Amino acid sequence: MRVVIAEDLFLLRDGLTRMLEAHGLEVTAAVDNPDDLLAAVTSSRPDVAVVDVRLPPSFTDEGLRAALAARRQVPGLPVLVLSQYVEQLYARELLADGSGGIGYLLKDRVFDSAQFVDAVRRVAAGGTAMDPEVVARLLARNHGEGTVAALTAREREVLALMAEGRSNAAIGAQLVITERAVAKHTASIFLKLGLQPSEDDNRRVLAVLAYLGA
Amino acid sequence: MDRQTVSLVRRRWPGRTMAWLRARVDAIAHGVVLGALSIAEAVLFHPVLLVLAFVPLPGIGPVVRQLNDLTRRVCGEWCGVAIGSPYRPVPAGEGEGGILTWPQRRRWLTDDPATWRDLAWILLNPMIGTVLAGASAAAIVYGIFGMALPHGSTQLAGVISHPLYGILLAAGGFLAAPWLLRGYGEFARSLLGPTEHAELAQQVRHLAQTRSDTIDAGAAEVRRIERDLHDGAQARLVAMGMTLDAAGQLIETNPAAAHALLAEARENSIKALGELRDLVRGIHPPVLADRGLADAVRALALDMPLRVHCACELTGRPPAPVESAAFFAVSELLANVSKHAEADRAWIDMRHDGGVLRIGVTDDGRGGADPVRGSGLSGIERRLASFDGVVAVSSPPGGPTVVNMEIPCALSSPKTSSC
Numbered sequence: 310m311r312v313v314i315a316e317d318l319f320l321l322r323d324g325l326t327r328m329l330e331a332h333g334l335e336v337t338a339a340v341d342n343p344d345d346l347l348a349a350v351t352s353s354r355p356d357v358a359v360v361d362v363r364l365p366p367s368f369t370d371e372g373l374r375a376a377l378a379a380r381r382q383v384p385g386l387p388v389l390v391l392s393q394y395v396e397q398l399y400a401r402e403l404l405a406d407g408s409g410g411i412g413y414l415l416k417d418r419v420f421d422s423a424q425f426v427d428a429v430r431r432v433a434a435g436g437t438a439m440d441p442e443v444v445a446r447l448l449a450r451n452h453g454e455g456t457v458a459a460l461t462a463r464e465r466e467v468l469a470l471m472a473e474g475r476s477n478a479a480i481g482a483q484l485v486i487t488e489r490a491v492a493k494h495t496a497s498i499f500l501k502l503g504l505q506p507s508e509d510d511n512r513r514v515l516a517v518l519a520y521l522g523a
Numbered sequence: 524m525d526r527q528t529v530s531l532v533r534r535r536w537p538g539r540t541m542a543w544l545r546a547r548v549d550a551i552a553h554g555v556v557l558g559a560l561s562i563a564e565a566v567l568f569h570p571v572l573l574v575l576a577f578v579p580l581p582g583i584g585p586v587v588r589q590l591n592d593l594t595r596r597v598c599g600e601w602c603g604v605a606i607g608s609p610y611r612p613v614p615a616g617e618g619e620g621g622i623l624t625w626p627q628r629r630r631w632l633t634d635d636p637a638t639w640r641d642l643a644w645i646l647l648n649p650m651i652g653t654v655l656a657g658a659s660a661a662a663i664v665y666g667i668f669g670m671a672l673p674h675g676s677t678q679l680a681g682v683i684s685h686p687l688y689g690i691l692l693a694a695g696g697f698l699a700a701p702w703l704l705r706g707y708g709e710f711a712r713s714l715l716g717p718t719e720h721a722e723l724a725q726q727v728r729h730l731a732q733t734r735s736d737t738i739d740a741g742a743a744e745v746r747r748i749e750r751d752l753h754d755g756a757q758a759r760l761v762a763m764g765m766t767l768d769a770a771g772q773l774i775e776t777n778p779a780a781a782h783a784l785l786a787e788a789r790e791n792s793i794k795a796l797g798e799l800r801d802l803v804r805g806i807h808p809p810v811l812a813d814r815g816l817a818d819a820v821r822a823l824a825l826d827m828p829l830r831v832h833c834a835c836e837l838t839g840r841p842p843a844p845v846e847s848a849a850f851f852a853v854s855e856l857l858a859n860v861s862k863h864a865e866a867d868r869a870w871i872d873m874r875h876d877g878g879v880l881r882i883g884v885t886d887d888g889r890g891g892a893d894p895v896r897g898s899g900l901s902g903i904e905r906r907l908a909s910f911d912g913v914v915a916v917s918s919p920p921g922g923p924t925v926v927n928m929e930i931p932c933a934l935s936s937p938k939t940s941s942c
Binding site (some may be wrong): 357369370393394396398399401416417420446449450 | 744789792793796797798803804806809810814818821822825826827828
């Protein structure tokens with residue numbers, strides 16, 4: 310799997326490269342600014358781009374804008390955006406085009422390399438990796454609204470993990486329940502929220518995020 | 524003109540004429556009252572007032588100031604001439620228990636030019652003020668009863684008299700009433716209003732006050748940040764270092780225990796990052812830095828547990844300190860709404876016109892917010908005062924609560940940002 314990294318801090322760029330390579334991914338380019346990122350994604354056509362939100366010149370949200378620009382330039386390019394903080398507003402902008410292959414994670418998540426690499430692979434495969442903090446805030450916002458409040462505690466746990474972009478198998482492993490039990494919960498959630506059930510994991514995640522108002 | 528317009532015009536005409544007549548009748552009546560008061564002041568109080576100007580009564584200050592404050596207020600309401608208070612503030616008492624000593628009182632009064640201008644007003648008002656205020660009523664009375672009516676007997680010697688002149692004089696007095704009353708107001712302002720010097724002095728006092736408030740608030744903020752760092756991230760990093768050291772010692776002899784310690788160190792680093800993130804959010808929210816006020820408020824609205832509707836139209840960015848103050852004001856207000864108001868919805872509207880940033884925060888909660896007791900609201904007031912900003916709160920019991928804020932400022936760069 311081929312990865313392009315855009316991160317302005319040398320230490321983090323280097324660390325990310327080594328970590329991904331240690332897990333058997335190939336880093337084709339590691340750049341430190343938006344222009345080089347755009348050049349790298351067009352020339353080397355990676356499977357996924359890992360982009361820091363803050364990039365030069367102004368160190369505000371250039372990374373986010375560069376990620377969106379890269380997706381326009383290379384349609385469907387999977388992008389995983391890393392940030393020191395997460396905002397629902399930015400998550401919404403990333404998800405706005407309604408297609409998959411989007412990740413938005415706190416930088417802290419790289420501490421758990423296995424989970425982080427799993428997220429990178431998921432995004433590269435066209436899936437979603439939404440940070441638990443974003444999901445928690447989405448759920449908090451929907452808490453008082455009838456339908457989400459009608460879910461059981463367990464169903465809310467499953468819903469949160471689904472919104473993060475996990476597959477049934479991953480959700481089962483996390484909650485220590487069988488995949489069949491997860492499937493039962495998801496069916497019940499979709500029924501209560503009035504969503505169209507879907508076998509396709511990616512479409513299911515996007516439907517849930519859209520329902521929560523991301 | 525279609526029929527509807529015609530009927531509209533017809534309906535409006537009598538209204539306008541009535542308003543025009545009403546304005547003049549009011550002006551004449553007010554003029555008479557003011558003129559009578561001027562004469563009354565002169566006849567009854569003149570000698571006494573001169574004394575009272577320098578002798579403050581306990582608690583209320585000199586009586587002359589109270590009376591002239593009344594005149595200032597009346598001029599604002601009747602003559603349409605707003606007159607600010609020109610007096611210097613009462614100095615801090617040097618006497619026992621912080622009361623003013625007599626020499627201090629004397630200096631406070633005699634050193635203030637406004638005291639002498641008050642006296643000039645008392646002397647001149649019965650002459651000039653009475654004429655301006657009473658002229659139109661006098662013209663009408665004299666024009667009708669003195670000249671126009673046949674039994675008029677108070678004709679001025681040597682003036683050719685004719686009933687027509689009388690009517691003209693009365694009509695002139697009637698028409699000129701509002702202008703004469705305005706003239707009275709202007710005359711009052713020339714003596715009772717603050718001089719340019721006094722206005723500047725007042726502004727300097729205001730600036731000194733808000734500056735010291737700002738410095739205090741800044742210092743308190745720095746102390747809070749220092750404490751948060753000390754108790755939070757710093758403590759965690761120390762703990763992390765110790766845990767890593769222990770892990771290093773155990774790695775040969777007891778790899779399993781070392782592993783557990785490393786996991787603990789990682790946990791601590793995540794918590795330290797979380798605390799730093801919260802701290803940064805409190806100092807300068809990331810979206811505010813990235814996108815400016817409108818998007819920052821929109822992001823804030825998304826994080827609220829209640830539904831918040833944003834109508835924010837800004838064509839550029841206010842100066843950074845104003846942005847920050849406005850953001851934290853909105854943040855504080857929304858926090859209040861979600862904590863106390865029991866509201867389902869809130870609305871934020873933000874726009875910039877006439878050199879003023881206007882922000883309104885409305886909620887459909889239970890109302891009854893008290894700006895005097897609510898320390899949050901007074902904090903916002905102080906914060907905005909550094910930028911000459913103001914806050915107005917309307918919160919009747921049962922709601923809705925409406926908070927309006929206005930901060931004079933200019934917008935930079937015509938970059939469009941809206942939400």
